[in-house]
Amino acid sequence: xxxxxxxxxxxxxxxxxxxxxxxxxxxxxxxxxxxxxxxxxxxxxxxxxxxxxxxxxxxxxxxxxxxxxxxxxxxxxxxxxxxxxxxxxxxxxxxxxxxxxxxxxxxxxxxxxxxxxxxxxxxxxxxxxxxxxxxxxxxxxxxxxxxxxxxxxxxxxxxxxxxxxxxxxxxxxxxxxxxxxxxxxxxxxxxxxxxxxxxxxxxxxxxxxxxxxxxxxxxxxxxxxxxxxxxxxxxxxxxxxxxxxxxxxxxxxxxxxxxxxxxxxxxxxxxxxxxxxxxxxxxxxxxxxxxxxxxxxxxxxxxxxxxxxxxxxxxxxxxxxxxxxxxxxxxxxxxxxxxxxxxxxxxxxxxxxxxxxxxxxxxxxxxxxxxxxxxxxxxxxxxxxxxxxxxxxxxxxxxxxxxxxxxxxxxxxxxxxxxxxxxxxxxxxxxxxxxxxxxxxxxxxxxxxxxxxxxxxxxxxxxxxxxxxxxxxxxxxxxxxxxxxxxxxxxxxxxxxxx
Numbered sequence: 001x002x003x004x005x006x007x008x009x010x011x012x013x014x015x016x017x018x019x020x021x022x023x024x025x026x027x028x029x030x031x032x033x034x035x036x037x038x039x040x041x042x043x044x045x046x047x048x049x050x051x052x053x054x055x056x057x058x059x060x061x062x063x064x065x066x067x068x069x070x071x072x073x074x075x076x077x078x079x080x081x082x083x084x085x086x087x088x089x090x091x092x093x094x095x096x097x098x099x100x101x102x103x104x105x106x107x108x109x110x111x112x113x114x115x116x117x118x119x120x121x122x123x124x125x126x127x128x129x130x131x132x133x134x135x136x137x138x139x140x141x142x143x144x145x146x147x148x149x150x151x152x153x154x155x156x157x158x159x160x161x162x163x164x165x166x167x168x169x170x171x172x173x174x175x176x177x178x179x180x181x182x183x184x185x186x187x188x189x190x191x192x193x194x195x196x197x198x199x200x201x202x203x204x205x206x207x208x209x210x211x212x213x214x215x216x217x218x219x220x221x222x223x224x225x226x227x228x229x230x231x232x233x234x235x236x237x238x239x240x241x242x243x244x245x246x247x248x249x250x251x252x253x254x255x256x257x258x259x260x261x262x263x264x265x266x267x268x269x270x271x272x273x274x275x276x277x278x279x280x281x282x283x284x285x286x287x288x289x290x291x292x293x294x295x296x297x298x299x300x301x302x303x304x305x306x307x308x309x310x311x312x313x314x315x316x317x318x319x320x321x322x323x324x325x326x327x328x329x330x331x332x333x334x335x336x337x338x339x340x341x342x343x344x345x346x347x348x349x350x351x352x353x354x355x356x357x358x359x360x361x362x363x364x365x366x367x368x369x370x371x372x373x374x375x376x377x378x379x380x381x382x383x384x385x386x387x388x389x390x391x392x393x394x395x396x397x398x399x400x401x402x403x404x405x406x407x408x409x410x411x412x413x414x415x416x417x418x419x420x421x422x423x424x425x426x427x428x429x430x431x432x433x434x435x436x437x438x439x440x441x442x443x444x445x446x447x448x449x450x451x452x453x454x455x456x457x458x459x460x461x462x463x464x465x466x467x468x469x470x471x472x473x474x475x476x477x478x479x480x481x482x483x484x485x486x487x488x489x490x491x492x493x494x495x496x497x498x499x
Contacts, residue, residue, distance in 0.1 A: 003066070003073050004446055005229070006439025007059065008241060009051050009080030009160040011036065011100065011263055016058035017432065018066045018073070019439040021448050023459025025432060026068075029061035037097065042104035042346065042354060045097035048086045051159055052166045052226075059227040070230035076167075076219070077212075077236045077442030079244030079434035080160025082180040085138035088155040095149050098159065099138040102264070102300060104346045104354040106137035109144065113137070117198050119280070125195045127179075127186035129280030132346070132354045135181035136199060155205050164235060167227060168217035171207035174237035176244075178209050179285030186293070187274045189286050210237035212247075212288035213444035213452060236445035239288035241434040242266050242296060245404060248437035249428060250460035252289050252452055255399035257391075259384050259417060259425070261407030265302025267349075267387035269295050269396050281350040282390050288441060289452045295396055297349035297387025301358070302380045303406045305342040309376050313369065325412045327370035328377060333419060333472040334479045337362040338371045340379030341486045350386045351487055355498040359486055377413050378476060381420040382483040388421060402426045402462075404433070419472040420480065429463040 001020060008015045013032040017025050031054035037045045063070065083101040088094060099105070110130040113122060122130050130137060135156065143150045157165060158181070161173050178184040178191070183199075183206065185192040191206055210216045215234045224231040238244060242260075246268050251258045257269045274293045276284045283296045301308070306321065313319050339362045346354035360372065391398060403425050407413045418425045430436075440455045449455035 001068065001072055003068060004439050004442040004448065005059065005062070005073050005076040006435040006437065006442060007055055007076065007078045007163070008244065008433060008435035008438060009055065009078065009163050010241065011081050014051060014054035014058050015433070015435045016055070016062040017435045017439055018062050018068065019436070019443065023440070023455070025430070025436065027062045027066035028435070029058045029065060031057040031061070036100060040105070044100050044103040046100050048094050048098050048159070048162045051163050055163045055167070056226040059229065063228045070228060073229060073233060075215070075234045075236060075442040075446035076229065077438035077445065078160040078164050078238040079241050079438040080158070080163070080177070082158065082177055082240040082242065083133050083135055084159040085135045086157045086159065086162040087142060087149070087153050088157065089152045090154045092155070092165070095152055096142070096146070099141070100159070101133055102345050103138065104132045106132045106141045107354055109137040109140035112140070113199065123276065123278065123280050125192050126182050126184060127274055127276050127284035128182060129352065130182060131348065131352060133348065136183050139201065140199065153205070155207070157207060160238060161207060164217065167219055167223035168235055169220045170217035172216040172237060173207045173209055174212045174239050174288065175209055175286035176212055176288045177240035180240060180283070184209070184286070186284055186286055211290045212237050212239045212243070213290070213441045215445050234445060236441050238438050238441055242268055243285070243288040243294065244434035244437035244441070246270070246294065246437065247288050247440055247452060247456065248432055248434065249402050249404055250456040251402065252287070252292070252456050255397040257398045257400065258402045258404055259407070259421070260404035261302045261380060261413070262405040263302070263304045265299035265380060265384050265407070267297045267384050269391060269398065271295060271396065275394055275396055277390060277394055281352065282387060288437070295391070295394070297384070297390060299342060299349065299380065299383040300347055301342045301344035302383070304344060305340065305358070305376050305380055308344060309373065321410070324373045325377070325410050328374035329412050331370050331374040333475040335371050335375040335378055336367065338367055338375035339479065339483055339486065340375040341483065342376070342380050342383050350390060353491070353494070355494045356487065357494050357497065359490060361486065377416050378420065378479065379483065381417050382480050385420050385480060398423065400426060402428060404431050414466050415469070418466045418468040420476050422468050422473050422477070424468065425466050426462045427464050427466065429461040
């Protein structure tokens with residue numbers, strides 16, 4: 001038998017999957033990471049060594065569970081959390097904990113870039129605005145605030161690429177993940193020398209950039225000992241978790257769109273050319289498919305909102321997500337006026353505001369825990385609908401809409417999304433996430449399939465569809481209009497609270 005391996009370096013853990021030539025997963029394993037540290041409000045850090053350790057453990061377990069020989073694994077592909085900054089010294093040793101995707105400390109560095117270059121010029125160079133999440137602003141923060149560490153800085157890698165480096169010895173990155181650094185010329189799919197010069201950073205600190213299905217390294221002797229893979233096994237560039245997850249869901253052609261609710265929430269649309277919002281409210285990135293791009297709106301705290309609510313309520317009783325959604329199912333669409341704005345970690349789309357904070361409003365004495373739960377589920381969907389509203393402004397086509405993540409596994413949340421988006425949604429027979437996308441990219445690299453399109457056509461299948469309910473669509477549409485008034489009304493409050 002012949003297999004390919006996909007690995008997803010996530011926030012909560014690293015997952016490894018082994019996939020055969022027909023696209024079926026023959027084994028999978030997950031190794032958890034320590035929770036990210038938040039030394040101050042809005043900060044988020046993880047230890048890159050933890051990712052490397054977890055990757056070795058998950059890969060070993062997946063190989064053991066499959067009962068396959070290492071030489072039967074023909075190629076590996078990595079996906080992972082985007083935007084993180086792993087700073088290395090001249091000996092490729094980690095200098096400090098990685099500032100990860102949801103870290104919000106870098107607004108001063110964003111302001112400095114905007115003052116130096118102008119917001120329009122930054123979007124012209126990179127297709128995106130200067131945001132606190134992006135890797136470049138994290139580098140500038142370290143330069144401004146940790147000069148002793150900065151003196152020793154020589155190279156930056158993103159999370160999955162640090163794991164790849166430890167497995168192969170190669171410094172490499174794919175165009176999709178590199179798009180989220182604010183250092184890539186997204187339209188030309190190469191590093192932006194002009195952006196790096198303006199930021200005062202040397203090109204030498206950047207890894208070589210590849211297309212996602214392109215082989216960029218091979219497992220080293222040390223990598224083989226750590227993972228159980230055979231030395232010399234080819235490794236493709238892979239993708240950031242969003243592009244990797246989109247490949248796993250078959251979101252590869254224009255008109256195909258996904259709405260995925262994990263810790264964060266993402267609406268992702270494949271495009272044939274770079275489609276830009278001049279205000280930078282959605283991200284324009286290279287796709288993991290060579291010659292294609294994608295646009296993406298991000299909700300910082302999507303599934304995190306539901307987890308936060310569950311953890312908040314668990315103090316008085318043992319509550320599961322299933323129990324909460326069962327209660328919420330008895331509440332009518334619109335939650336009887338209760339509204340949730342999910343800005344627990346600031347917000348990207350459409351507000352680009354790290355100081356935004358979550359809001360629960362519309363409460364009356366008659367409301368119950370079930371109303372609050374449904375309001376949280378609807379509020380996350382409203383936040384994702386903001387991206388669909390922008391797609392309408394940008395003329396980005398939406399023909400097939402597929403759901404992924406935790407929001408696709410809950411029957412209630414599926415229906416809420418169909419009603420809020422006012423669009424039929426598709427549920428896949430198997431939605432395996434970014435690790436599966438990494439495996440499909442590895443399959444292209446190994447020659448299992450001739451292209452990413454061919455791989456997706458062969459293995460991604462729709463199990464069933466959920467249609468919007470007309471009465472519910474009307475109710476949540478009215479509630480969405482109320483939702484859109486919350487942020488403008490409270491923006492000044494957020495800013496005052498942050499100072």
